Amino acid sequence: MTTSATSRISGGAGSALGGTLPRTLLTAITPVVWGTTYVVTTELLPPGHPLFAGLLRALPAGLIALVISRTLPRGAWWGRAAVLGVLNIGLIFPLLFVAAERLPGGVAATLGAVQPLIVALLASPVLHERLTGWRLAWGAAGVIGVGLVVIGPKAAFDLVGVAAGLASAATMALGVTLTKRWGRPAEASPTAFAGWQLTAGGLFLVPITFLVEGAPPAVDAPAVLGYLWLGLVGGLIAYVLWFRGITALPITAVAVLPLLSPLVAALLGAVLLGQILGPIQLVGFVIALAAIVAGQLPAPTRRTSVSPAQQH
Template sequence: MSPLWTALLAPLMWGTTYAVTQRWLPQADPVWLAGLRILIPGVLLLPLVPRSVWQQRWRDVLILSVLNLGLFTFLLFTAIQRLPGGMAATLVSTVPLQVLLLRWLMGHFPGIPRLLAAMVGIAGVAMLVWQAPQQPDWLGVVAALLAAHSMAWGIMLVPKLGQGIAALPLTAAQLVVSGVLLTAIAVFLGLPFPEVTLSSSLTMVWLGPISVGLGYFVWFRAMETVAVEKLAFLGLVNPIVAVMAGVMLMSEQLQSLQWLGMTLVLASVLLAQRLPASLPVAGSLKPAQ
């Protein structure tokens, strides 16, 4: 199987996060969920991190860990518990658009095609949220957009702070650091540990070692041979899978204008990623989950 088709496994697995969490871990504390999901694969990948990374680059790893995984995953699970999976996934998929707008605010004009893509994406997000059959949980909406915002900053900092560290060791280091931080916060605050049942345990195995661990492994392995544009396109499978899983597992329903809004968001993300890259290669490979 080619690396491209192997990499497709990653967004296929990531897209199930929303419905799987809502179905089998609906009341679990989001801090514990985020910490366990990250820490378990992080421990398994720990041997891949050279000692020099911990000794010389710990500050860089800490910053990237908080933005790309720690804060992002906590906000992600907060949104998942408050919004339909399709809505949460589409809002989180605005990461490339937020990167575009942040760079514009920093003086890097994106060009007319990218600007139009951003405007279409913003319009799609508005349609998705305001056309919901019920009043959306605005805390969930804010959490989803802030999750994308956190990762957008992480993406822009990867080329600078992650320079000189191979992709897989850098990912493993971020998993370990962010997992330890979130778990420590959960223990310090005395948050209730998720109920341990057969279904919850199997769900965490899927969300952690399989979805995050295996997903990141095949994704970063494909980075060595597959063009950035193709991998970015595969990332669009994530929210599509989330919507389909929500319909099948949670009996979710979307209004016609919400379907249109989701289509506009995905179209704008696709257009923005298909245009000539304005970010360094290393910064454009981090997918949203």
Template structure:
């Protein structure tokens, strides 16, 4: 269960990230906001792993995963955080359990268990209840941006699980974040002009977003992906909307309606319903080795000689 506890750090930090972005970071600069979140985190992790460089296929894999998990995902999350209340923005991401489960089936051969599917459906029902028409502050573009972020990240995380079996987690995470940040900087300069002026609270907020909600959270999440099945990871991710709702109501100015409260209860029920079994945790996270040119069949034993009498 230590892998479950470690992985839970990520969705809790991401749920708080919605609140910090909505309250303290400048609106109208999603590309710069995403770059300032990713690049410092990647450089810090690179320093921690001794500036280890990618090798072999990880040069292009880092670029692909950096684009999916960082560049596109961070920009969409920034837009969603500015357009939606914290509770709604983080709750849309609760659709990721079902999405990750379905994507993991063909990509990493993880057939979903009934309990995982049931938990994902119950959690999704809670999401739909919290997003029914009539909830205050729901922006259609914001919901679309959050849903797109969920789809992109789900696909990127399963690709990470598929490709990350024989690599150092810290180094691969560092290069994903660094590549994603480097992709974002020139696009931000062209699309948004000069970087926005940052106040002291915004600098402190970027420190949390980059070091805690990115460097620490993604390292914990990708470590969990190596040891836990994708369906379990998606259900742990339901702690994201729980954190967002609680922060939005306790710290922010948002109100928790009866409708949202019922949806929150369903989300928590989905987490409990699809919690992994002890036997599943022991073996589900292991990915069978894929054959490759470096794997050769063992030679046949030499024939035995008749012993002299």
């Protein structure tokens, strides 16, 4: 490959990354905020009610978004919003609850990190995007990196827990892919679009939450602050930015961003809870961050230089 051709390719990649960088950074706020969920849940919320926390993160935020936007779905979007709300929000919390109950947190987080690989596989039949070794390789690197950060030496595996963890990753991957395929209707703002899905997911969670956990827990002042953080920041603001990013950015670029969540959770554990990060975990951090950055770049293309004889 000639020097000029190489510079054109690298320049094109840099231009593509620079053009989407502000929106990518805004979208990345969402998994960073999601990464605070563990600390907020363990330090502020009453124990034993993760589904109730998920319900309060989804339904009030969805209703607030509907009031702000004053926009309801039309036609086929009633069904689409319901499907996306269940996939992106409603099913995630029960599945994560089962995984967290039956697996160490690090194992559950690592299973969730396979989502970029599932998105890469779904993008071919659903979005008609070419499956490349570049995407698969960096998706696998992301799983390895997160695993090195969060899996402890006493990690144990339970088949039901593993199935729930993988199902949560597959559910979210399908939700992200369908959100990209269907897009956002012209009449819906990002706030309205998030509100539809948060409300649908929250309504789906209502019967599950009360069947599994029973009556709501007693709530003190720290719990109120925790629920407000999860609902307003982790719910309303985070999902508005998330769905806005999904519809505007390449699907493979968005798919790797959730890898930030377990990294942020581990970092907060080290800073706030005194959980020490060793050399292996730091290596995992570097690998996972490299996978996230690589996911924002277009897959390299192989070009052959044309000789002067071939030009004639």
